[in-house]
Amino acid sequence: MLQNHLQLTCNTMSTHTHLSAAESLITAQGGRVTRTRVAVLEILLAADQSLTHDEIGLALAEQGIKHDRVTLYRTLDWLVESGVAHKMAGDDRARRFGVAASGPHEHAHFHCDRCGKVVCLEGLQPAVAVNLPGGYQLDRAELVLHGACPTCGKGA
Amino acid sequence: MLQNHLQLTCNTMSTHTHLSAAESLITAQGGRVTRTRVAVLEILLAADQSLTHDEIGLALAEQGIKHDRVTLYRTLDWLVESGVAHKMAGDDRARRFGVAASGPHEHAHFHCDRCGKVVCLEGLQPAVAVNLPGGYQLDRAELVLHGACPTCGKGA
DNA sequence: GTGGTTTTGCAACATAGTAGCATTTGTGCC
DNA sequence: GGCACAAATGCTACTATGTTGCAAAACCAC
Numbered sequence: 001m002l003q004n005h006l007q008l009t010c011n012t013m014s015t016h017t018h019l020s021a022a023e024s025l026i027t028a029q030g031g032r033v034t035r036t037r038v039a040v041l042e043i044l045l046a047a048d049q050s051l052t053h054d055e056i057g058l059a060l061a062e063q064g065i066k067h068d069r070v071t072l073y074r075t076l077d078w079l080v081e082s083g084v085a086h087k088m089a090g091d092d093r094a095r096r097f098g099v100a101a102s103g104p105h106e107h108a109h110f111h112c113d114r115c116g117k118v119v120c121l122e123g124l125q126p127a128v129a130v131n132l133p134g135g136y137q138l139d140r141a142e143l144v145l146h147g148a149c150p151t152c153g154k155g156a
Numbered sequence: 157m158l159q160n161h162l163q164l165t166c167n168t169m170s171t172h173t174h175l176s177a178a179e180s181l182i183t184a185q186g187g188r189v190t191r192t193r194v195a196v197l198e199i200l201l202a203a204d205q206s207l208t209h210d211e212i213g214l215a216l217a218e219q220g221i222k223h224d225r226v227t228l229y230r231t232l233d234w235l236v237e238s239g240v241a242h243k244m245a246g247d248d249r250a251r252r253f254g255v256a257a258s259g260p261h262e263h264a265h266f267h268c269d270r271c272g273k274v275v276c277l278e279g280l281q282p283a284v285a286v287n288l289p290g291g292y293q294l295d296r297a298e299l300v301l302h303g304a305c306p307t308c309g310k311g312a
Numbered sequence: 313g314t315g316g317t318t319t320t321g322c323a324a325c326a327t328a329g330t331a332g333c334a335t336t337t338g339t340g341c342c
Numbered sequence: 343g344g345c346a347c348a349a350a351t352g353c354t355a356c357t358a359t360g361t362t363g364c365a366a367a368a369c370c371a372c
Contacts, residue, residue: 032318032369053359068321073360075319089245093328093359110292121289133277135306136266142300150291188338188349209328224352229329231350249328249359 021045029082039065040075041099044085050096050109050118088142090118109142112149119149177201185238195221196231197255200241206252206265206274244298246274265298268305275305 022041023033031037043059044051051059053072060067076097079085086100088109096118108121132138147153178197182189199215200207207215209228216223232253235241242256244265252274264277288294303309 034319034369036320066321069359070322070361071320078319087247089247089249091243091245093245093249093251095249095359110288113295132266132301135309136301137304137309138301139269139303140301142302144298144300145288145292145294145296146298147295148293153291153293190338190350192351222352225328226330226353227351234350251328 025084029084031078031082035065036060036067036071036075037078039063040072041079041084044079044097044099047098048119050088050098050120052094052096054094056097088118088144090116092116108145110145110147110149112152113146114148114152117149121145181240185240187234187238191221192216192223192227192231193234195219196228197235197240200235200253200255203254204275206244206254206276208250208252210250212253244274244300246272248272264301266301266303266305268308269302270304270308273305277301 020038020042022038022045025041026033026037039060040056043056053076056076057067057069057072060072076085076087080087080097083100085097087095087097089095090111098118098120110119110121112118176194176198178194178201179189181197182193187193195216196212199212209225209232212232213223213225213228216228232241232243236243236253239256241253243251243253245251246267254274254276266275266277268274
């Protein structure tokens with residue numbers, strides 16, 4: 001899980017010009033580098049799976065970063081809008097967020113039906129664009145695979 | 157308030173042995189044939205797209221069928237549990253429901269990003285089961301295509 | 313440091329879905 | 343047809359998720 005080392009990631013005022021990956025991404029999008037944005041993005045970058053708003057909020061709290069529920073929603077929305085993160089709807093009614101590491105919208109997700117975890121499968125590209133009925137214009141395809149993740153599969 | 161036309165759509169007690177498709181489906185699942193279930197299922201059968209809980213409730217009201225929000229949730233849940241209908245999460249936070257006409261879980265959906273409509277594409281089968289990382293067990297694949305439906309595409 | 317704009321935090325609201333329980337309604341049986 | 347019993351409904355209240363408006367604070371350029 002996430003450590004709570006409290007390692008004072010607030011280096012926006014430091015004399016070093018050292019920029020973390022998160023900070024670079026944010027400035028590249030023309031946004032201001034704020035405590036919340038950096039922390040949220042770092043959490044997403046460090047995570048190997050999609051996280052819900054709630055999970056991210058919890059991680060923020062563990063790092064001692066004070067934040068508001070609404071701010072987190074807006075931060076996540078901004079990240080999605082900027083193309084840095086992507087949003088996806090699961091079977092439960094909570095949306096999950098992850099960093100869009102590869103192409104803009106071209107990767108599949110795996111949803112574990114037992115533990116509810118969602119991971120990104122970068123290597124998979126759905127072979128669609130096939131027999132779509134006439135008149136439909138395809139923008140992007142979203143592929144969600146359901147089943148058991150390695151952890152849950154072993155237990156069975 | 158609700159009209160009191162009370163047009164007695166109750167044909168479960170009629171002398172005919174005429175059973176609608178909806179009624180047959182319900183009894184086949186070992187469920188009771190109730191006003192709400194028959195009406196909901198007929199609405200879903202008649203629809204050429206997935207409907208939200210809200211849209212179904214509206215359709216029920218238009219037919220003068222008194223119902224409760226909670227009952228509708230439970231009815232839909234029962235239909236999904238019985239395998240008669242299927243549930244899918246869209247980009248908005250409302251779940252959509254449709255009848256599972258073909259196989260149990262093996263068809264794709266098309267989501268129109270302009271009008272929000274969701275239709276079932278029975279003919280499409282995602283060609284997955286490919287390079288899934290080791291340890292993952294695949295149960296089913298859910299493919300959602302995003303783009304413009306024929307109606308919205310023409311306008312562009 | 314100062315000023316101006318972006319973000320945040322707060323409170324209140326809105327929507328989607330769930331839980332418990334008393335009442336009603338289908339259904340099998342006589 | 344009438345009865346009994348379980349399933350389904352309807353009601354109220356509640357939780358969870360997400361949104362809006364606005365004043366205060368933080369960020370960044372100068």
